[in-house]
Amino acid sequence: MTTHALPSPDAAAPDDPAQLLEVFKALANPVRLQLLQWLREPERHFPVEEGIADPDEVGVCVSHIQAKTGLAQSTVSAYMASLQRAGLVRATRVGKWTHYRRDEQRIAQLVDVLGRSL
Template structure:
């Protein structure tokens, strides 16, 4: 876990929103055709008012910080929160 990378990733409200949306995918992405247990397809975030390029950039930053994991199925990439990293980060900042 890289605390600095995580803090940089969390510095943008859109990325914080993405993590919140991924925490409750059933609520925020009910129309996804693929099962949500795979994660949320990157294209689904466009429904939340984000362009494809903006989504890609934000997801890449979250992935570099290890806050999300990916799974590729054919042409689709699915994103899930990395709960292990999030928990480690929360424990780490709790010691400050």
């Protein structure tokens, strides 16, 4: 099994107003918000036994996210790309599959910035 971290977009500083706007836009969609919540505890929400990689290490495969949401693969991919642009998740390729996991460090930075600026 070969894993490759996908290049992440140039992440602006968490306190950059444009970056905060990306976060708010990503979280304004109820499905994207639910996805981020599910990814907080991947073993609880996704079929770990069917996964080809450790969900804590590399994340959850798009196909498992698609199955849980019942949405089209293209919709799930677009939602995950939005969360990635906002700096909330990281993508990793495992073979031909893309896996996503939360970026806990980045989320903590954003929570800190929000606590100090709002």
